[in-house]
Amino acid sequence: MNRFRTHTGLVAPLDRSNIDTDQIIPKQFLKRIERSGFGQFLFYDWRHGSSGEIEPEFVLNQARYQSTSILVTGKNFGCGSSREHAVWALSDFGFRVVLAPSFADIFANNAAKNGLLTVALSPGQVTELVRRAREGEPYRLTIDLEQQKVSDAQGFSAEFQMDNFVRHCLLEGLDHIGLTLEHEEEIARYEARHPLPSRIRIAFHR
Amino acid sequence: MSRKRTLFEKLWDDHLVWQNQDEVALLYIDLHLVHEVTSPQAFDGLRANRRRVRQPLRTVATVDHNVPTTPRGLPISDPIALRQIEALEQNAKEFGVPLFDIGADEQGIVHVIGPELGLTQPGMTIVCGDSHTSTHGAFGALAFGIGTSEVEHVLATQCLPQKKPKSMLLEIRGALGEGVTAKDLALGIIRQIGTDGATGYVIEYGGEVVRALSIEARMTLCNMSIEAGARAGMIAPDGKTIAYLEGRRFAPQDDEWQQAIERWRHLPSDPGAGYDKVVEIDAGQLSPFVTWGTNPAMVVEVTGRVPELSTFSTQSERRSAERMLEYMALEPGKRVQDIAIDRVFIGSCTNSRLEDLRAAARIAKGYRVHSKVRAMVVPGSQAVKRAAEREGLDRIFLQAGFEWRESGCSMCLGMNPDILEPGERCASTSNRNFEGRQGRGGRTHLVNPMMAAAAAIAGHFTDIRNWHFH
Ligand code: SF4
Numbered sequence: 275m276n277r278f279r280t281h282t283g284l285v286a287p288l289d290r291s292n293i294d295t296d297q298i299i300p301k302q303f304l305k306r307i308e309r310s311g312f313g314q315f316l317f318y319d320w321r322h323g324s325s326g327e328i329e330p331e332f333v334l335n336q337a338r339y340q341s342t343s344i345l346v347t348g349k350n351f352g353c354g355s356s357r358e359h360a361v362w363a364l365s366d367f368g369f370r371v372v373l374a375p376s377f378a379d380i381f382a383n384n385a386a387k388n389g390l391l392t393v394a395l396s397p398g399q400v401t402e403l404v405r406r407a408r409e410g411e412p413y414r415l416t417i418d419l420e421q422q423k424v425s426d427a428q429g430f431s432a433e434f435q436m437d438n439f440v441r442h443c444l445l446e447g448l449d450h451i452g453l454t455l456e457h458e459e460e461i462a463r464y465e466a467r468h469p470l471p472s473r474i475r476i477a478f479h480r
Numbered sequence: 481m482s483r484k485r486t487l488f489e490k491l492w493d494d495h496l497v498w499q500n501q502d503e504v505a506l507l508y509i510d511l512h513l514v515h516e517v518t519s520p521q522a523f524d525g526l527r528a529n530r531r532r533v534r535q536p537l538r539t540v541a542t543v544d545h546n547v548p549t550t551p552r553g554l555p556i557s558d559p560i561a562l563r564q565i566e567a568l569e570q571n572a573k574e575f576g577v578p579l580f581d582i583g584a585d586e587q588g589i590v591h592v593i594g595p596e597l598g599l600t601q602p603g604m605t606i607v608c609g610d611s612h613t614s615t616h617g618a619f620g621a622l623a624f625g626i627g628t629s630e631v632e633h634v635l636a637t638q639c640l641p642q643k644k645p646k647s648m649l650l651e652i653r654g655a656l657g658e659g660v661t662a663k664d665l666a667l668g669i670i671r672q673i674g675t676d677g678a679t680g681y682v683i684e685y686g687g688e689v690v691r692a693l694s695i696e697a698r699m700t701l702c703n704m705s706i707e708a709g710a711r712a713g714m715i716a717p718d719g720k721t722i723a724y725l726e727g728r729r730f731a732p733q734d735d736e737w738q739q740a741i742e743r744w745r746h747l748p749s750d751p752g753a754g755y756d757k758v759v760e761i762d763a764g765q766l767s768p769f770v771t772w773g774t775n776p777a778m779v780v781e782v783t784g785r786v787p788e789l790s791t792f793s794t795q796s797e798r799r800s801a802e803r804m805l806e807y808m809a810l811e812p813g814k815r816v817q818d819i820a821i822d823r824v825f826i827g828s829c830t831n832s833r834l835e836d837l838r839a840a841a842r843i844a845k846g847y848r849v850h851s852k853v854r855a856m857v858v859p860g861s862q863a864v865k866r867a868a869e870r871e872g873l874d875r876i877f878l879q880a881g882f883e884w885r886e887s888g889c890s891m892c893l894g895m896n897p898d899i900l901e902p903g904e905r906c907a908s909t910s911n912r913n914f915e916g917r918q919g920r921g922g923r924t925h926l927v928n929p930m931m932a933a934a935a936a937i938a939g940h941f942t943d944i945r946n947w948h949f950h
Contacts, residue, residue: 291800292675292775296914301895305546305560307520307567309628319916324902348796350676353709354914355893356611357518358627379645379679379711380611384627437643439504450629451529454637457506460498461639464508465535474537477730478578 276389277447281370282416283343287407288333291348295381298352298360312359313366334367344371344415346403351392352381361388371417373424375400386440387450393417393424393434406430419445484750487716488647488682491622491747495605497639507642510604512634513590514541514577516568517895518609522632523571534638536576540599541568543582544589546895549858549885552583561896575635588861588887591615591829595699596863598728602717602744607634612829612911614705617714618698619721620747622682624712645682645711646756652687654764659945661768661839662697663831663909663928665689666704668766671779673759679709681757684749689763690715695724696835703830704911707776716748770816770907770941771926773804774915780816782931782943788812807915808923809903816941819925823906824855824936825918826882826929828892831909832860834867836929841873843933846950849881850939856883856898858890882936894919907935 303315320332333339345364351374352360361384364372369390375397377385385392395403406426407413415426419441425431443450454461485493498506512535519541526532533539546561548554556562565582572579580586586593591612594600602620607613609631616623626640634640650669670677683705685698693701698715705713722741725731732740767781778801780787786805789812792798805812810819826832826840837859849855857877859865865887868874874884891898892910900906900922909932913924927935930944 291796294775294912294914296893296912296917300916300920301893304517304895305558305564307524307564309521309524319920324921350679350709353675354611354912356609356625356627358521358609358629361627376676376679378676378709380625380627384629387627387629439641439643450641451531451633451636454506454633454639454641457498457639460506461508461534461637464497465638468508470535470537471732471736473732473736474730478537 275443275447275449278370278389278391278419278444280416280418280420281343281391282414283370284339284341285344285346285403285407285413285415286333286339286342287404288345288347289404292350292353293347294354295352295357295360296354299357299363304357304359309362310366312363313368316363316367338412341368343368344373344417345369346373346400346407348400349375349397351377353378356380358384358388361385361390365390373400373403386444389444389447391417391419391444395424395432395434399432402430484753486647486749486753486755487620487684487714487747488622489753491603491605492644494603504641504643506639507605509607509634509638509640510538511594511599511606512539513594513606513608513613514539514631515545515590515608515610516543516564517545518628519571519631520564520567521628522609522635523575525632526575526635531636533575533577533635537578538638539577539635540580540594541572541577542580542587542590542593543568545889545893547582547888548896549888549890549898552886557897585862588863589829589832589889591703592833592860592864595619596728596861598725598731601725601731601740602721603747607640611706612703614710614713615699615703615829617702617705617712618695620714620717620744622712622714625706646680648678648681648683648710648757648759649755650683650685650759650761652685652689652761652763654689654762655692656689656763657767659768659930660766661928661930662693662700664766664769665763666701666707667769667771667776667779667926669761670704670708670777672761673708675707675775675777676709678705681710683708683710683713684755685713685715691718694835695720696833699833700830704776707911717744768928768931768944770931771913772808772810772816773801774807774913776911776913776926778804782816782941784816786810786812786814786816817943818940820905820940821853821907821925821935822904823900824853824932825858825891825906825908825910826856826932827858827860827890828910829860830911831929832858832864834864836909837864837868837873838871840929840933841876842949843930843944843947844880844882844937845876847880847937849936852939853936855881855936856885856891858885858898859887861887880937891918893917907932907941
């Protein structure tokens with residue numbers, strides 16, 4: 275996994291709550307067996323009209339929000355299905371950070387595993403960021419994971435909380451599986467105490 | 481005396497492999513269920529890192545999400561779906577993982593077959609790359625959905641690093657009224673606490689209502705825990721749980737069965753054990769529900785009306801309700817029973833087990849599906865299908881004009897050809913009414929199986945409490 279230390283980028287505001295993973299990536303695009311190439315399908319039904327044409331109104335289709343890498347959005351982002359494809363689509367599209375008042379659990383776990391930073395701010399702070407991202411010039415934010423701080427050049431500054439383990443893994447770019455395998459001895463000891471029930475072995479080998 | 485612990489805490493403690501000061505625990509996973517959509521990239525990851533599956537026999541795979549529900553002999557018309565199904569066959573073979581493939585007698589929705597095969601047992605940790613893994617909590621297991629990276633993690637290590645969730649007791653009092661099912665209970669809970677009301681929590685469902693529920697109804701209830709944002713939902717095992725599991729193919733037998741029962745007896749929460757949060761629900765207040773919006777908290781009584789915008793307290797709630805009504809093509813104040821429907825779907829891991837089909841068939845018996853409605857019944861598994869056919873439920877449905885199909889997820893998420901056309905309105909027994917979930921532009925109303933069957937016949941929603949049974 276790539277390390278995440280600090281990131282500065284342009285902000286796209288998507289001011290809706292409870293955006294579920296069916297919206298982030300509709301199911302007709304889940305049939306690939308690769309991890310890559312999902313960016314083109316991100317928010318597909320919102321980005322495209324019913325006959326596939328581009329929906330010019332949708333925020334990510336507007337000229338001023340091209341090349342954005344930070345998404346600011348409403349509470350409970352990523353609820354619904356466990357599909358990691360949602361995270362792959364956001365990353366592949368170019369997002370490095372999602373800011374919201376809250377995230378669904380499985381989505382946040384999936385994001386952490388893929389180096390996509392999810393930052394929870396207060397609803398008031400998010401509303402303010404949405405306002406700034408909509409006004410005037412292209413709007414830029416800096417997210418500093420070491421300092422756990424979000425800031426812009428116009429005086430906005432907010433600290434955020436983050437799970438220590440997730441933060442450490444992101445900062446160091448650690449592979450979670452590799453970390454767990456460092457506990458091979460403990461796992462083996464646990465397995466010695468909890469052998470596979472004989473019924474399972476028999477039933478599978480009948 | 482030792483500390484009083486909840487069911488959840490007992491399971492957590494029992495599966496700790498290792499723990500550091502950061503309170504990240506390494507949990508051992510007893511059972512890992514795998515399906516074709518969220519696993520191919522995980523197996524690829526194993527190959528890329530030259531890793532094997534640590535415990536192939538603690539891993540069980542099936543195909544459910546995108547299998548067609550047309551007769552099994554027909555070829556799979558979608559080449560990409562076929563590729564995913566073939567990838568799972570190949571991966572299962574290469575890594576030694578048992579697979580109940582498309583032609584197998586055991587095939588079915590992963591959350592239906594785990595329990596019916598007796599793989600799901602009290603006291604277990606169970607994961608699957610699917611959010612409705614919470615279903616298995618009905619047995620007193622700690623069961624939760626994971627993403628593909630975590631699927632790879634469990635395949636490689638049989639463990640998952642986890643931060644301990646908080647615990648919530650949902651105490652359900654009173655009794656369910658006539659025509660009010662576990663599905664309505666789940667919808668009523670989500671209406672009360674919201675779609676993120678249990679984010680970060682593991683729910684334990686308790687109270688006399690839960691004890692009175694059958695095992696299949698408990699599965700329906702736990703299934704929808706994720707729709708309230710919960711990490712997992714669980715119910716303490718009791719005599720019904722034991723009776724359900726006895727003699728099932730993968731359940732312990734003989735001495736091991738006796739020992740298992742003895743272990744399970746100690747699982748229920750100790751009297752006086754503490755929860756981080758306690759929520760009470762009065763079951764007597766619930767009725768058969770219909771969702772009107774595009775998330776499962778947007779619930780109204782079948783006798784009610786689509787809400788007026790003025791009933792929403794904040795500006796942003798009003799805006800979001802407006803958006804939902806526009807998507808659903810509904811007017812505020814419209815009577816729910818005046819909403820006409822085009823399609824009916826009876827199926828999904830929420831409501832596709834034998835009891836669900838029996839309940840729907842009781843309604844359908846002696847009637848005809850409305851001429852403007854297309855209705856399908858999709859059993860959760862091949863075993864459910866066979867059992868239903870033994871009872872003649874298939875004939876009741878077919879005579880009434882319902883389609884009787886092969887098992888799979890089907891129109892719950894529309895990854896196979898079973899989808900809604902844009903603008904079609906569906907009464908569905910599934911769990912999600914998200915925009916486009918059942919097909920782009922499709923409009924989903926979540927209901928219980930009897931409500932779905934009755935709507936199919938009436939052509940609009942109707943109160944099953946007034947149903948005339950044949
Ligand atoms: S039936 Fe629906 S909710 Fe259940 S596993 Fe299949 S797709 Fe998921």
